[in-house]
Amino acid sequence: MIDRGDMGAVWSWLAPLGIGVLVLAILLWVMKIYFGELIKRSAVRPKSTGFTRLQITRYRKSITTEFRRHRAGFADDTIADITKVYVPLQSEQHGERTDLYQNIRNELRSVVVGPAGAGKSMLLKNAMLTWAREPTRKVPVLVELHRCNSSAAELIDLVSDAIGRCLPNRRRRADRDRALAAKSLVTGRLSLLFDGLDEVGRDDHDRVVRALHDFAERYRDCQMIVTCRDVVYQGQLDTRFGHKVSVAKFDDAAILQFLGNSTDIDSTAAAELFQALHKNPALMGLARSPLLLSMIVYLHAKVFSRARRTLPTSRSAFYEQAITHLLRRDADLNRSGQIEAFDVAEKLAVLQRAALSMQESTGGDDAARRTITDGRLRALTQEMLAELNLAPEQIKPLLTEIVDRSQLLFPLDRRRSQYQFRHTTLQEYLTAVELADDPQRLLDRYAADPLAWRETVKLWCGSTSRDCTELVRTIFAAAGAHHKILALECLSEARRIDSEFADEIIATFHAELALPGPDREAIVTAFGAVAADRRPRGYQVLELLKDTALKAESPAKALAMQALSASGRIEAAEALAKLAKRDRVARTSLRDMGELALPVLTARAAEGRRWAVDDLRVIGTPAAAKALAGLLWSGDAPVAKRAAWCLADLIRNPDVEQVLRDTRSTGSQPTLEWVWKPFATDKDDPLVLIAGRIAHLVNTTGQKDIPPEMTVIDSRIGIPLAILWCDHDFKEAEPDPAARKSISKALNQVWPKRWSTGELGSDIASAFANAAAHPSDAALRLQSLVFTAAELNPVLERLLGMLRWPVRAMVITTVVSERFHDNAVRPITRQADWLTIRTRRRDTGRLWLSLRLAWGTFGAGLAVLGLLRAVLTLDGSLAFGPGWLSIGLFAGIGLVLAIAGANFLSPVSEFWFGTAIITGFVCTVVTVVFAVSTLIHWLSLPILIGLVALLAVCGLAAWTANRWDRRSNNVFRRCWEAETMPASGRTSILAG
Numbered sequence: 001m002i003d004r005g006d007m008g009a010v011w012s013w014l015a016p017l018g019i020g021v022l023v024l025a026i027l028l029w030v031m032k033i034y035f036g037e038l039i040k041r042s043a044v045r046p047k048s049t050g051f052t053r054l055q056i057t058r059y060r061k062s063i064t065t066e067f068r069r070h071r072a073g074f075a076d077d078t079i080a081d082i083t084k085v086y087v088p089l090q091s092e093q094h095g096e097r098t099d100l101y102q103n104i105r106n107e108l109r110s111v112v113v114g115p116a117g118a119g120k121s122m123l124l125k126n127a128m129l130t131w132a133r134e135p136t137r138k139v140p141v142l143v144e145l146h147r148c149n150s151s152a153a154e155l156i157d158l159v160s161d162a163i164g165r166c167l168p169n170r171r172r173r174a175d176r177d178r179a180l181a182a183k184s185l186v187t188g189r190l191s192l193l194f195d196g197l198d199e200v201g202r203d204d205h206d207r208v209v210r211a212l213h214d215f216a217e218r219y220r221d222c223q224m225i226v227t228c229r230d231v232v233y234q235g236q237l238d239t240r241f242g243h244k245v246s247v248a249k250f251d252d253a254a255i256l257q258f259l260g261n262s263t264d265i266d267s268t269a270a271a272e273l274f275q276a277l278h279k280n281p282a283l284m285g286l287a288r289s290p291l292l293l294s295m296i297v298y299l300h301a302k303v304f305s306r307a308r309r310t311l312p313t314s315r316s317a318f319y320e321q322a323i324t325h326l327l328r329r330d331a332d333l334n335r336s337g338q339i340e341a342f343d344v345a346e347k348l349a350v351l352q353r354a355a356l357s358m359q360e361s362t363g364g365d366d367a368a369r370r371t372i373t374d375g376r377l378r379a380l381t382q383e384m385l386a387e388l389n390l391a392p393e394q395i396k397p398l399l400t401e402i403v404d405r406s407q408l409l410f411p412l413d414r415r416r417s418q419y420q421f422r423h424t425t426l427q428e429y430l431t432a433v434e435l436a437d438d439p440q441r442l443l444d445r446y447a448a449d450p451l452a453w454r455e456t457v458k459l460w461c462g463s464t465s466r467d468c469t470e471l472v473r474t475i476f477a478a479a480g481a482h483h484k485i486l487a488l489e490c491l492s493e494a495r496r497i498d499s500e501f502a503d504e505i506i507a508t509f510h511a512e513l514a515l516p517g518p519d520r521e522a523i524v525t526a527f528g529a530v531a532a533d534r535r536p537r538g539y540q541v542l543e544l545l546k547d548t549a550l551k552a553e554s555p556a557k558a559l560a561m562q563a564l565s566a567s568g569r570i571e572a573a574e575a576l577a578k579l580a581k582r583d584r585v586a587r588t589s590l591r592d593m594g595e596l597a598l599p600v601l602t603a604r605a606a607e608g609r610r611w612a613v614d615d616l617r618v619i620g621t622p623a624a625a626k627a628l629a630g631l632l633w634s635g636d637a638p639v640a641k642r643a644a645w646c647l648a649d650l651i652r653n654p655d656v657e658q659v660l661r662d663t664r665s666t667g668s669q670p671t672l673e674w675v676w677k678p679f680a681t682d683k684d685d686p687l688v689l690i691a692g693r694i695a696h697l698v699n700t701t702g703q704k705d706i707p708p709e710m711t712v713i714d715s716r717i718g719i720p721l722a723i724l725w726c727d728h729d730f731k732e733a734e735p736d737p738a739a740r741k742s743i744s745k746a747l748n749q750v751w752p753k754r755w756s757t758g759e760l761g762s763d764i765a766s767a768f769a770n771a772a773a774h775p776s777d778a779a780l781r782l783q784s785l786v787f788t789a790a791e792l793n794p795v796l797e798r799l800l801g802m803l804r805w806p807v808r809a810m811v812i813t814t815v816v817s818e819r820f821h822d823n824a825v826r827p828i829t830r831q832a833d834w835l836t837i838r839t840r841r842r843d844t845g846r847l848w849l850s851l852r853l854a855w856g857t858f859g860a861g862l863a864v865l866g867l868l869r870a871v872l873t874l875d876g877s878l879a880f881g882p883g884w885l886s887i888g889l890f891a892g893i894g895l896v897l898a899i900a901g902a903n904f905l906s907p908v909s910e911f912w913f914g915t916a917i918i919t920g921f922v923c924t925v926v927t928v929v930f931a932v933s934t935l936i937h938w939l940s941l942p943i944l945i946g947l948v949a950l951l952a953v954c955g956l957a958a959w960t961a962n963r964w965d966r967r968s969n970n971v972f973r974r975c976w977e978a979e980t981m982p983a984s985g986r987t988s989i990l991a992g
Contacts, residue, residue, distance in 0.1 A: 317462075665686065718807070722811055892922060
């Protein structure tokens with residue numbers, strides 16, 4: 001028998017050895033968990049799809065540098081930051097405005113069309129910058145199609161050049177750029193943004209169109225977007241690019257945002273300019289174009305406000321003053337050292353001749369009509385030297401001054417081989433001025449190509465002092481409705497025209513209003529333009545339209561209302577307001593007038609008209625939001641609730657948010673102020689009260705109180721209310737077998753490679769968590785099935801549908817899916833958790849790992865010590881307690897192992913399963929007792945106290961980490977973080 005001294009010697013080396021082996025085993029287990037998956041992934045890593053991580057990082061930085069800076073309109077000394085001045089666009093289809101970005105984002109092939117200066121190029125630049133901030137898998141490449149002019153380069157060469165320019169490298173090689181482009185194209189890694197199909201010249205146009213067709217066919221997995229002017233695009237790409245998106249003109253809200261973002265004027269001047277535009281329908285029409293609006297802002301800031309002059313009242317007068325200023329702005333702005341060397345008349349003469357030459361370009365090619373080569377421009381100037389009294393050596397400095405100083409004509413490439421006017425109407429106006437004394441030539445050109453010369457004819461009527469009666473009479477007499485409609489449009493521009501003939505035209509088209517036909521929209525627009533004229537004829541037509549609209553039985557009633565709306569005059573808004581109570585067309589026409597309709601709509605809303613509240617939301621300007629805010633405290637509950645829903649949508653606009661913040665309210669009705677507290681700028685932020693009132697009204701609403709056309713809600717209000725509704729409306733879902741089968745089928749479509757847990761709630765949660773980054777038709781179908789099976793409240797279902805997809809998916813994952821668990825338990829939702837969503841998340845991963853290692857090591861050590869003490873007890877060398885206790889311990893362990901093995905082969909009965917649980921618990925207690933007694937026997941008191949203190953510290957750390965996790969991983973925070981998930985941004989057109 002081994003004596004106690006020998007056993008102590010054995011114990012002295014055996015215990016450390018056992019603990020060391022145990023620690024080594026635990027380390028190996030941890031390495032397997034944390035590095036095993038990494039090794040597996042590296043073994044099956046897919047082949048490179050082109051871009052490396054370093055290249056992506058460099059590409060993003062270069063994009064930010066290359067595309068962020070943008071020359072602000074016509075200001076030659078102002079460089080704007082696109083990320084600060086960009087105004088989101090809208091698309092228009094069949095008269096309805098839609099989300100342009102989602103329309104493009106959901107398609108792999110799109111053609112974006114719109115008038116010159118509509119913001120198409122800025123749209124693509126913004127897409128590049130958005131990707132640089134929040135990159136997705138597909139890498140965007142911006143290709144300027146005008147680079148195809150007079151070049152044999154293929155599209156893949158342009159793509160590789162564009163990539164190379166944004167991958168700065170001293171050792172850059174064209175063959176490497178081309179190889180990278182080719183590999184990325186084949187793997188579908190690129191989003192190709194082809195800008196300016198209309199800028200491709202006549203000689204290269206067909207070749208480029210064929211190349212785009214071939215590209216779309218060859219690289220089917222790449223997203224491709226082509227921009228083109230609407231008058232040029234005639235469906236050339238429809239075979240491969242069937243999705244056409246039309247850019248809508250700026251509405252009032254977009255104009256206000258543009259003015260607010262402008263670096264040329266402050267907020268006070270922006271408000272004054274907006275009001276001045278509303279009183280000037282002719283210029284308001286120009287302001288619907290971003291490029292022309294930038295010109296208006298620049299001239300207002302640099303010329304009109306400084307000289308205390310008002311805005312011109314006609315298009316022609318505006319162009320005249322704008323062009324004159326741009327040709328002599330160094331003198332106008334009192335600049336020293338930059339005074340122009342040539343007279344305004346000399347530069348204007350060259351521009352007029354160039355515009356006429358471009359406009360007269362034959363062949364019906366609008367792209368060719370829009371450009372002029374450097375050689376042709378020099379030749380025209382050469383022909384004019386004698387009449388301008390200039391020498392040949394002055395041609396170059398004259399053209400340089402025109403291009404660099406006025407910016408009316410700009411080069412299309414760095415070689416300055418071709419030029420183009422900033423906006424088509426500038427070219428058309430200069431052409432009209434050049435033909436001021438030659439109306440017959442103008443008529444001949446119009447007869448040969450009516451579409452191309454239509455605007456020039458109207459501008460000629462507005463710019464010449466000649467009597468334009470005969471020219472308009474000739475056009476009016478021509479066969480075809482479009483000729484006659486042009487005659488009506490000329491009345492709004494003409495300076496001199498026979499009054500009786502004008503009345504004849506008006507009478508003819510007034511009768512046409514009552515007749516059906518395809519030209520009704522054009523006639524309405526033309527009548528609106530004539531009525532907008534503040535000269536006597538404009539008032540005459542305005543009264544005629546008002547009388548027609550007021551006649552109850554008139555078949556022309558509806559079109560007269562639309563024409564009144566198109567006039568943009570306050571008198572028209574007042575007339576429509578009288579009819580809006582009983583006529584839906586009148587309401588629509590009134591709403592389309594934008595801010596002009598605000599006083600009338602606000603009054604109608606205060607009277608309890610919910611349609612007026614909806615129309616205020618559609619107008620969507622800060623002033624409209626302020627009017628809605630005044631209704632929140634109304635005694636009329638339905639109107640107040642409708643206004644709350646509308647503001648929950650509009651508050652997404654930062655300008656609206658600021659206006660509401662500046663609105664002081666003294667209402668005492670119930671609120672949910674906790675909803676906005678995470679976003680308060682300070683403790684006295686007045687928006688907390690207003691947003692709290694919005695939240696309360698939305699939370700107590702019925703389905704009839706929701707605006708029918710509303711589809712979006714601000715997540716700062718929508719998320720807490722959706723979770724609150726889910727909590728209050730919680731009940732276990734009990735789908736029938738057919739519904740379960742449908743949901744299971746949809747789950748397989750959303751996530752084909754999923755591993756089913758057998759628990760419907762867990763499967764739903766996993767599927768939506770996986771699909772949160774990008775929506776799909778399958779995910780939306782699954783959502784519909786889940787909502788139906790969960791029997792959600794209709795208001796809650798509508799509210800969830802207004803949240804962005806990542807947020808909606810996370811709400812379903814965290815809250816709605818809980819209804820489908822067996823013995824469903826209501827998820828924990830506390831208002832206090834919402835207040836912490838913007839606090840910094842504490843990373844507890846390393847703390848938990850350390851604690852698990854510590855507890856695992858201690859537990860394993862206790863197990864080893866306990867079992868070793870049991871062996872020594874049986875041996876008698878270090879006995880503790882009766883020997884049968886040790887025998888029973890090993891017998892119990894054996895029994896548990898035997899039952900576990902049998903259960904692995906086939907499930908055991910509940911009796912044996914319960915026996916194993918009880919036996920295992922007893923064995924664990926006995927092992928711990930053996931281990932603790934051993935520690936007490938071999939360790940001194942200070943070491944034991946230190947060990948207990950260490951265990952207490954681990955327990956406190958675990959309690960702290962658990963508390964941090966509860967705060968960081970609560971339902972509110974998970975949904976809020978989904979809102980900021982780097983999915984495709986709202987103003988990005990790029991596919992994922």
